[in-house]
Amino acid sequence: MAQENAPLKKIAVLTSGGDAPGMNAAIRSVVRSALFNNIDVVGIQSGYMGLLQNKIITMQAGSVANIIQRGGTILKSGRCPEFHKSENRAIGAKHLREAGVQALVVIGGDGTFNGGHLLANEHGFQVVGVPGTIDNDIWGTEETIGFDTALNTALEAIDRIRDTAASHDRLFIVEVMGRDSGFIAIDVGVAGGAEEVFIPETMANVDQAIQSIKRGMARGKSSSILVAAEGQKVGRAYDLAEQIRRRVGFEAKVCVLGHIQRGGPPTARDRILASRLGNAAVRVLQQGMTNVMVGVQANQVVSVPLKESTTKKRRVPNELIELAQLLAH
Numbered sequence: 275m276a277q278e279n280a281p282l283k284k285i286a287v288l289t290s291g292g293d294a295p296g297m298n299a300a301i302r303s304v305v306r307s308a309l310f311n312n313i314d315v316v317g318i319q320s321g322y323m324g325l326l327q328n329k330i331i332t333m334q335a336g337s338v339a340n341i342i343q344r345g346g347t348i349l350k351s352g353r354c355p356e357f358h359k360s361e362n363r364a365i366g367a368k369h370l371r372e373a374g375v376q377a378l379v380v381i382g383g384d385g386t387f388n389g390g391h392l393l394a395n396e397h398g399f400q401v402v403g404v405p406g407t408i409d410n411d412i413w414g415t416e417e418t419i420g421f422d423t424a425l426n427t428a429l430e431a432i433d434r435i436r437d438t439a440a441s442h443d444r445l446f447i448v449e450v451m452g453r454d455s456g457f458i459a460i461d462v463g464v465a466g467g468a469e470e471v472f473i474p475e476t477m478a479n480v481d482q483a484i485q486s487i488k489r490g491m492a493r494g495k496s497s498s499i500l501v502a503a504e505g506q507k508v509g510r511a512y513d514l515a516e517q518i519r520r521r522v523g524f525e526a527k528v529c530v531l532g533h534i535q536r537g538g539p540p541t542a543r544d545r546i547l548a549s550r551l552g553n554a555a556v557r558v559l560q561q562g563m564t565n566v567m568v569g570v571q572a573n574q575v576v577s578v579p580l581k582e583s584t585t586k587k588r589r590v591p592n593e594l595i596e597l598a599q600l601l602a603h
């Protein structure tokens with residue numbers, strides 16, 4: 275994966291796909307690490323769409339001042355279906371060449387990496403991926419930028435809901451983000467003491483949830499919280515509430531946390547992860563590597579082939595699924 279290159283003079287950075295808290299900290303780290311090594315940096319606005327529209331801006335050390343604590347992304351993110359076509363990627367490549375860019379840091383999820391991978395293969399740019407998604411489902415890293423913040427936001431909401439649930443003897447279903455992945459749901463379920471967690475990866479067990487609620491009531495528990503990922507098998511949280519109501523006559527209150535989980539200042543953990551990975555991205559480019567993603571494994575920064583991170587999926591560990599069930603008993 276290393277390739278013979280002229281010394282790196284100029285790199286570009288973009289954020290793409292779903293935004294995640296900590297992307298700004300990653301941009302800051304890429305920019306400052308590059309400038310420290312006498313590499314010029316440009317930012318591409320609005321992901322691959324901005325690349326096609328030639329929205330390329332010069333980044334200086336001051337361009338990333340006062341952003342480490344801010345959620346979202348100053349470069350803006352977006353989706354760009356046009357980038358699936360090779361003729362459009364050729365336009366993007368032309369814009370990069372005209373700007374004198376030799377290498378590209380793409381911050382996002384596996385879709386973003388797919389686009390970067392193609393750009394590297396078809397047009398010879400060095401490309402490195404930085405995993406930024408609240409879903410935490412990227413192969414090759416134990417944590418993605420934004421996950422910890424989203425998790426803590428969801429946990430704070432659950433703690434608040436538990437206060438009101440307990441005061442009124444209520445059953446709540448809290449829907450958290452995760453269309454294809456149950457990382458937020460299972461982690462917040464364990465951390466928030468949920469009675470049952472519904473995730474996309476496993477069959478929904480409504481009977482088990484009802485038994486768990488009943489068991490809790492029998493020993494004097496008056497309130498319960500179920501956590502449901504968006505993509506769990508029963509459907510959305512309202513569908514789950516309806517199933518429970520029909521079977522046992524309980525009214526379940528539904529709280530959909532939604533986009534609240536994407537925003538807000540990144541946690542210290544996300545800021546540090548983003549700072550480490552942004553710096554690592556510049557280092558691997560300097561080493562001549564391409565088509566890799568930087569990530570963390572056993573708290574060490576590693577690089578893995580982009581191809582692996584786009585073709586394999588990281589799954590919620592069974593250990594956590596079992597633990598969530600065991601502790602709810």
Ligand code: ADP
Nearest residue numbers: 291292353354357358382383384385386388389
């Ligand atoms: P994420 O990066 O969070 O997984 P998406 O899946 O929406 O988000 O991907 C972000 C963008 O990456 C897409 O809008 C598109 O521009 C680009 N992209 C995704 N998949 C491909 C692909 N197979 N080929 C080219 N570009 C792609």
